[in-house]
Each structure stands twice: as C-alpha cells, then as structure tokens.
Amino acid sequence: MFRLLYEYQNIPEAYIQRSDSVKTKSIFRTSKTDKINQFLMLMKDPEIQPFFRNYIENIIATSDLRILKRLTAVETLLGLNDYSDFENEEREITIPEQLSILAERIDNVTEIVPTEPIPEPVIMLKSKTEIRAHLLVEHLRNDVIDRHGSKFISSKEIVHFLKNEVPIDYRVGDIQNIRKVKKDVFEKARKMYPDNVLLNKKTTGRKDVRLIFRP
Numbered sequence: 001m002f003r004l005l006y007e008y009q010n011i012p013e014a015y016i017q018r019s020d021s022v023k024t025k026s027i028f029r030t031s032k033t034d035k036i037n038q039f040l041m042l043m044k045d046p047e048i049q050p051f052f053r054n055y056i057e058n059i060i061a062t063s064d065l066r067i068l069k070r071l072t073a074v075e076t077l078l079g080l081n082d083y084s085d086f087e088n089e090e091r092e093i094t095i096p097e098q099l100s101i102l103a104e105r106i107d108n109v110t111e112i113v114p115t116e117p118i119p120e121p122v123i124m125l126k127s128k129t130e131i132r133a134h135l136l137v138e139h140l141r142n143d144v145i146d147r148h149g150s151k152f153i154s155s156k157e158i159v160h161f162l163k164n165e166v167p168i169d170y171r172v173g174d175i176q177n178i179r180k181v182k183k184d185v186f187e188k189a190r191k192m193y194p195d196n197v198l199l200n201k202k203t204t205g206r207k208d209v210r211l212i213f214r215p
Contacts, residue, residue: 128170132181133188135166137197140213151213152200158182158211186211 030038042048060067077095093101125131136153139161144151153161159182162172172181189197189211200210 129181129184129188130192131170132162132166132185133192135170136161136185136211137189137193137213139165140197140211144213152210154210155182155208158185 043052125134136158140151140153144153159172159178162178162181162185164171172178186199186209190199196214198212198214200212201208
C-alpha cells in the first residue's frame with residue numbers, strides 16, 4: 001500500500017488533475033468509449049505503467065479470494081516452488097517426492113509370497129466299491145508308468161489289482177462275480193474323479209475297456 005501511495009505521489013504532473021487543465025467534470029461527461037480509449041492510452045505510457053502494475057498487484061495481494069496464498073499452497077504440494085532459500089525449515093512432503101518414495105518402496109519389494117496349492121476336496125469313502133475305486137485311481141496316478149504318452153490300466157490289469165494288490169480286506173474273492181465288481185469299480189471311479197479318469201475302449205484287438213488317467 002505504501003508503495004502504491006509512493007507511485008501515486010510521483011505521477012508526472014501532466015496527469016494530475018488541476019483546475020486549469022483537464023476538468024473532472026469534463027472527463028465524466030465523456031462517453032464510455034472515450035473513457036476506455038483514454039484509459040488504454042494511459043496504460044501505454046511508460047511512466048504510468050509502473051503505477052498501474054503496482055495497483056494491480058495490490059488488488060491481487062489484498063483480494064478476499066486469497067489468490068497468492070492459494071498459489072503458494074498449490075506450488076508447495078506439487079513441488080514446483082524453490083526451497084533453496086529455506087532448506088532447513090520444516091515443510092510438507094510434495095506429491096512428486098511422495099511418488100518417488102512410493103516407487104522406491106515398490107522396487108525394494110523382492111520377496112515373492114509363495115502360493116499355496118488348493119487342496120483337493122476330501123472324498124468320504126463309505127462302501128467297499130468306493131474304497132476300491134479310490135485305491136485304483138491312486139494306483140493309476142502314482143504307480144502306473146506312462147505308456148505312449150498317457151497313463152492307463154487295462155481290464156486284465158484291473159482284475160489283477162483288485163485280486164492281489166489292494167489291502168486284504170478289500171480284495172475280490174474267487175467266489176465273487178469279478179466282471180460285475182470290475183464294472184462297479186469302473187463306474188464309481190468315473191463318478192468320484194470325473195476330471196481325472198475316463199473309460200475308453202481299445203481301437204484294435206479285443207475291445208477291452210481301459211481306465212485312462214488325466215492329470
């Protein structure tokens with residue numbers, strides 16, 4: 001404000017209203033267009049421009065909108081201002097600095113969290129047929145050697161497995177109908193493990209049914 005008054009006091013005498021020069025009433029009586037033209041003409045005067053510039057700066061500085069304070073806050077948050085004059089003073093971390101710190105933290109994360117395998121659903125085995133089917137599929141999964149690009153077990157091999165390799169309590173006796181037992185075990189295995197086993201007939205020779213394992 002003091003600066004503004006100082007500039008006003010130093011306006012060239014040619015622009016200060018006097019009784020014997022430009023009359024105030026004559027200025028106000030001119031048209032709007034004439035007033036604007038006179039104002040624009042004064043703005044071009046190099047001696048008037050500093051005063052006008054100071055007048056505008058004073059309006060911005062004293063505005064109720066707090067324009068300068070808002071600009072300062074925005075510059076501070078965006079990191080666009082220069083802190084070289086007050087490096088030792090406390091200040092809020094800027095957005096670019098926050099992004100830089102975050103990027104550094106991400107780069108430092110090198111530990112890979114192991115993914116736990118999804119456990120297979122537990123199948124409740126109730127009958128002998130279900131237990132035999134389960135044992136047959138596990139035998140096919142773990143013990144049968146891959147042949148011609150797939151794991152399978154023939155009808156004859158299944159009969160041998162049911163008679164000799166399963167635990168004694170679940171073995172098929174000589175007096176039982178082995179063909180029916182084998183068929184029941186086939187069907188039960190397919191129902192219990194639909195994603196892992198399928199029934200297939202040989203395309204050559206005897207049309208024996210085979211049980212094929214799919215990982």
